[in-house]
Amino acid sequence: MSDAADFVDAALQREGSRQRAAEQQARLGSGLRFYGASVGAVRGTVRDAARRYRGLTHDDVTALSSELWAVPVFERRLAAIVLLQSNVHQLGNSDLTRIEGFVRGARLRELVDPLAVDVIGPMVEALDPPGRARADLVLDRWVRDRVCWLGRAALLSPLRALRAGGGDWDRFTRRARSFLMQPPAAGEGEAVREAISFVLSEVAKTRPELGFPLLAP
The missing domain is CATH 1.25.40 (Serine Threonine Protein Phosphatase 5, Tetratricopeptide repeat)
Structure with missing residues (x-):
């Protein structure tokens, strides 16, 4: 993974909770894995990544979103969406x-x-x-x-x-x-x-x- 994707993934895992992951798995299922991070934690992680990796270009944003999405973890995929949402003006x-x-x-x-x-x-x-x-x-x-x-x-x-x-x-x-x-x-x-x-x-x-x-x- 790229440094940015590693940063996001590690932060999401730190913010996770086994209890929340189990609850999300039971509620949503769908073949994905869950770290148990809240929606607020996902949004905060993407904001932290934007501050850490400033000046992301269109290609950087789309490549990172694909990298996050590629692993079937709910929070990673939600982070990919938040990343695109935050940079929709570049799309x-x-x-x-x-x-x-x-x-x-x-x-x-x-x-x-x-x-x-x-x-x-x-x-x-x-x-x-x-x-x-x-x-x-x-x-x-x-x-x-x-x-x-x-x-x-x-x-x-x-x-x-x-x-x-x-x-x-x-x-x-x-x-x-x-x-x-x-x-x-x-x-x-x-x-x-x-x-x-x-x-x-x-x-x-x-x-x-x-x-x-x-x-x-």
Whole structure:
């Protein structure tokens, strides 16, 4: 591992608790290992790493995120997400391929959701029009993918912008309607349907004037 990845991994293990690890394993499972570090400890570790390794470039950030993600430990993968979130201003359209790999392998709401809401959404919102168009085509494809976590990520990604009064509401409703009109086999798309319901309920709190024409002809 690189020095930065070693630093993060060692800090996460120090912050871990056997009891918390056992509780997380029982609650989340999914084939991952757990150090038992809290979410706050993960965020603090990433901040400490940023201070220790100043001036991380785009390539440094993406390489470190991949290095952390490569080992199937929940806290390492969460640290990779926090790292991307903290450096989302450096990310671009070309990073969606790497992030897609993360989403495909995440298989947990606790990893997919922050990737979608705190990384993918803000990154796409900041792209220039040509880059945004290319990214939107990728996210449209995710909604049709057999891996339901990709559809969940695509549909959750505009949540922050929609809450704040922006975002592309028409595109969200088109994606949601596309999924609902051709749902997967029973039980396979629950994570996507849950995401649609959550976005609708959250947006309704601040923007009740928006319509939800998901099942309109």
